[in-house]
Amino acid sequence: MSETEEAMEAVRRYVDAFNRADASAMTDECADPMQILDGMAPHVWQGESATEQWWRDVQAESAHLGVGNYRILLDEPRHADVHGESAYLVYPASMSFDKDGTRHTQAGSVFTVALRRVAGRWRLAAWSWAKGH
Incomplete structure (x- = not known):
């Protein structure tokens, strides 16, 4: 497997963990420190617990908005630099979710990820998520 394919596999594992709502598995794919930039307030999460803090805020926002069952779908990267x-x-990327019993899809998003090789x-x-339409 090439270096690029290995890096892409780490992103796939992270997204698969997100799609399973498994914050622990998401954290396992992250370096320390980790940084997240997202459209949801407070918009920036940093440090060794960034993923857990972000996930906690996702859950609170989801409960407030009445949404859930998120699923991210990634296309092939438009840019890969290793x-x-x-x-x-x-x-x-696109994200689908349930709201009021109806499935919605947010297409045209962009998921940008920086990775480091840690202990091989x-x-x-x-990572940052730019919301689509």
Whole structure:
């Protein structure tokens, strides 16, 4: 498997964990420190517990808005840059979720991920989600 494919596999594991609502498995794919930039307030999460803090806020926002059952679907990366121990991947993405008994899809999103190789394994060091339509 190439370095790029290995980095992409780490992102797939993270997204698969998100789709299972498994915050612990998401955290296992992250470097320390981790940084998250998302459209939901407070918008930035940092540090070793960034993923858990972000997930807690996702759950609170979901309860407030009456949404759930999130699922992310990634297309092939439009940009993949791997140099040594660092990688940068940019994915076209969509997110679906349930609201009031109806399935909704947010298409045209962009998931940007920076990774570091830590102890021989690719780990997410930062990600951002740009909401689509």
